[in-house]
Amino acid sequence: MKHRISPGQLSFDSLLEEEGAPPDITTEVTGSLAIDELLDQWVEMQWLRPLDAHLARFLSEHEPTMSPLVRLSIALVSHQLGRGHVCLDLEQALTDADAVLSLPPQERSVRAADGMGVIETPAHVLARLGVSSVGLWTEQLAASPLIGDGRASTPLVLEQQRLYLYRFWRCECDVALQLGRRMNISDSLDIALLGPRLAELFQRNADHVTPDWQQLACALALYQRLTVISGGPGTGKTTTVTRLLALLQENALASEGQPLAIRLVAPTGKAAARLTESIGRALERLTLAPEIRRSLPAEATTLHRLLGARSDSRHFRHDRQHPLSLDLLVVDEASMVDLELMAALLAALPDQARLILLGDKDQLASVEAGAVLGDLCQGAERVGYSDELMTYLQTMTGTCLEREQPAASATDPMRDHVVVLRQSYRFEAGSGIGRLAECINAGDTAGVRRLWSAGYEDIAWQRLSGPGDRQLIGLIMEGYRNYLELMQQGGDPLEILDALGRFQVLCALRRGPWGTEGLNERIAEAMEREGLIAATSGWYAGRPVMITRNDPQLALYNGDIGITLPDSRAEGRLRVFFEVADDQKGRRARAVLPGRLDSVETAWAMTVHKSQGSEFERILFVLPDRPNPILTRELVYTAVTRARSHCQLVSAFDEALVHATARRVHRASHIRERLQAAAGLSS
Numbered sequence: 001m002k003h004r005i006s007p008g009q010l011s012f013d014s015l016l017e018e019e020g021a022p023p024d025i026t027t028e029v030t031g032s033l034a035i036d037e038l039l040d041q042w043v044e045m046q047w048l049r050p051l052d053a054h055l056a057r058f059l060s061e062h063e064p065t066m067s068p069l070v071r072l073s074i075a076l077v078s079h080q081l082g083r084g085h086v087c088l089d090l091e092q093a094l095t096d097a098d099a100v101l102s103l104p105p106q107e108r109s110v111r112a113a114d115g116m117g118v119i120e121t122p123a124h125v126l127a128r129l130g131v132s133s134v135g136l137w138t139e140q141l142a143a144s145p146l147i148g149d150g151r152a153s154t155p156l157v158l159e160q161q162r163l164y165l166y167r168f169w170r171c172e173c174d175v176a177l178q179l180g181r182r183m184n185i186s187d188s189l190d191i192a193l194l195g196p197r198l199a200e201l202f203q204r205n206a207d208h209v210t211p212d213w214q215q216l217a218c219a220l221a222l223y224q225r226l227t228v229i230s231g232g233p234g235t236g237k238t239t240t241v242t243r244l245l246a247l248l249q250e251n252a253l254a255s256e257g258q259p260l261a262i263r264l265v266a267p268t269g270k271a272a273a274r275l276t277e278s279i280g281r282a283l284e285r286l287t288l289a290p291e292i293r294r295s296l297p298a299e300a301t302t303l304h305r306l307l308g309a310r311s312d313s314r315h316f317r318h319d320r321q322h323p324l325s326l327d328l329l330v331v332d333e334a335s336m337v338d339l340e341l342m343a344a345l346l347a348a349l350p351d352q353a354r355l356i357l358l359g360d361k362d363q364l365a366s367v368e369a370g371a372v373l374g375d376l377c378q379g380a381e382r383v384g385y386s387d388e389l390m391t392y393l394q395t396m397t398g399t400c401l402e403r404e405q406p407a408a409s410a411t412d413p414m415r416d417h418v419v420v421l422r423q424s425y426r427f428e429a430g431s432g433i434g435r436l437a438e439c440i441n442a443g444d445t446a447g448v449r450r451l452w453s454a455g456y457e458d459i460a461w462q463r464l465s466g467p468g469d470r471q472l473i474g475l476i477m478e479g480y481r482n483y484l485e486l487m488q489q490g491g492d493p494l495e496i497l498d499a500l501g502r503f504q505v506l507c508a509l510r511r512g513p514w515g516t517e518g519l520n521e522r523i524a525e526a527m528e529r530e531g532l533i534a535a536t537s538g539w540y541a542g543r544p545v546m547i548t549r550n551d552p553q554l555a556l557y558n559g560d561i562g563i564t565l566p567d568s569r570a571e572g573r574l575r576v577f578f579e580v581a582d583d584q585k586g587r588r589a590r591a592v593l594p595g596r597l598d599s600v601e602t603a604w605a606m607t608v609h610k611s612q613g614s615e616f617e618r619i620l621f622v623l624p625d626r627p628n629p630i631l632t633r634e635l636v637y638t639a640v641t642r643a644r645s646h647c648q649l650v651s652a653f654d655e656a657l658v659h660a661t662a663r664r665v666h667r668a669s670h671i672r673e674r675l676q677a678a679a680g681l682s683s
């Protein structure tokens with residue numbers, strides 16, 4: 001029989017008690033069983049993942065006397081990792097458990113469906129421990145032989161009041177260490193000589209942009225080995241970096257007689273393809289000597305491919321012992337790079353190589369744990385450069401910047417390494433998408449409310465009656481019409497892939513009727529009813545799929561999109577076509593046997609998280625029908641900025657967008673503090 005724990009049954013004392021001591025819980029539910037039972041209930045409620053409870057149970061088998069509180073802490077660290085946080089901050093968890101754990105909002109406890117009792121939320125249990133218990137909590141954790149301080153390799157690490165799984169603690173330390181080293185390597189470039197050419201490359205900005213942040217970003221990246229260039233959609237990140245690469249290659253060829261080894265990468269195949277295209281366009285607009293043009297990379301690849309992902313291991317072929325052979329690396333969409341991948345990249349990057357991280361700091365962070373770009377860019381929109389850098393920038397660009405940060409910014413280890421591009425060239429001044437993105441980013445809820453009556457043609461809001469709303473399905477069918485027509489006419493796979501890329505349904509959630517799971521089913525059913533597709537499950541012609549796990553053998557990576565079509569070269573049998581780069585044709589569609597794809601999901605609708613790194617002509621963004629912890633400013637900003645020319649938002653909850661705009665994500669991550677400590681800067 002399953003036991004339910006009532007409020008009060010699991011007290012702080014019982015959590016602190018060693019197994020064997022009399023716990024303050026009912027006789028049926030004792031010691032380790034009590035906490036395991038509680039964790040199982042939370043898993044049943046889908047508040048925790050089965051993995052979280054398994055980990056706690058697995059580790060407790062290695063420490064038979066493990067206290068229930070330590071077991072609870074392990075499950076919560078694992079839960080936090082699943083939400084992208086690299087650690088569990090004990091003090092914050094006690095101070096504001098609801099917000100930190102982001103478990104069912106509003107309710108403090110939930111009545112069990114069978115009426116046997118009340119299931120408490122994790123937040124409720126922690127709230128009863130009380131804020132002042134943090135010292136006792138850390139003592140309990142520190143006493144566990146499975147939890148160390150990082151000097152020896154233990155499964156978990158407790159640092160100050162933060163509990164980590166060892167692997168993530170190691171990665172966070174390594175990322176900070178590697179970034180810190182890179183910051184301290186002085187550059188051997190004779191940059192003064194490059195000033196005139198820099199001015200020439202940004203000549204066209206001179207008459208209409210002040211200050212010219214693109215030119216300043218380029219100057220900053222010449223100055224040092226680590227530069228982060230952040231900017232919203234269309235602010236010229238690629239344009240700027242293309243000019244930087246041209247300038248550096250011209251210099252290398254003139255001074256060394258040979259070009260630099262440069263690589264361009266992005267976290268997903270889709271993002272790499274976009275980078276290849278936009279670098280190509282930026283190069284077309286530059287006047288360059290043929291040998292310089294030839295020396296510039298024409299193609300971007302995925303980070304996994306660059307590092308040499310292996311299908312049988314989490315480790316890469318390139319690491320500290322087998323470093324990459326390159327002089328300069330550009331990483332686009334760096335906000336999507338999680339902590340582990342960043343640690344692997346930095347380990348494999350030679351010390352002398354210049355690293356340029358491009359990305360939008362305001363976007364959602366990576367799907368996996370960590371928020372490296374966001375962490376590095378904290379407070380970066382306000383200028384806080386050192387005097388030395390200000391003088392250099394003035395000499396190189398003629399721009400005299402004014403410091404906007406208080407003097408305290410001197411303790412900021414990243415202050416000279418980040419630049420934010422501010423002007424978007426993608427959205428016209430009268431663009432609703434641009435304005436909406438601005439209001440969301442600024443947390444301007446009143447502005448968001450006003451926009452719908454301002455007559456913008458590129459944004460629309462539709463109130464829905466329920467998940468089965470006919471209008472919703474109608475809008476989606478209309479959006480995919482061109483794709484479905486081309487597919488039925490048996491057009492060229494690449495052309496059909498392009499048609500798919502012109503419209504996309506995005507969902508804030510994954511589960512439930514408003515999530516991708518429910519919506520994908522309803523879309524397929526409606527299409528089948530209209531005779532547009534032949535089945536609603538399995539492989540059918542027209543089914544768009546997204547790769548959900550990297551497959552280095554097939555050279556397919558998380559986020560890659562394919563479409564299922566009859567292949568004329570295989571007697572009409574179904575194949576899944578993916579876009580790939582091609583030396584001769586620029587790009588082509590590559591056919592893969594459906595049976596070889598084991599980690600895919602249908603992509604009529606995809607989550608905003610999965611859409612990162614992609615762009616679509618038009619999007620339809622489905623928001624849930626009630627407040628939800630997933631609904632945040634970063635999420636809706638990311639969704640809205642996926643659209644190039646039209647963004648339609650739909651929800652059965654009028655305040656969904658306003659609610660999201662008012663909520664920020666804060667990921668627990670401490671790279672900045674580590675960098676600060678390493679540089680001997682105290683805040």
Ligand SMILES: Nc1ncnc2c1ncn2[C@@H]1O[C@H](COP(=O)(O)OP(=O)(O)OP(=O)(O)O)[C@@H](O)[C@H]1O
Nearest residue numbers: 205231232233234235236237238239240278425426
């Ligand atoms: N200084 C400029 N003056 C005029 N147009 C510009 C300028 N900089 C960039 N653009 C144009 O703006 C568009 C977007 O530029 P770019 O692709 O470099 O931006 P991005 O920040 O890399 O975009 P994305 O967010 O899509 O990655 C391009 O069409 C580019 O030509």
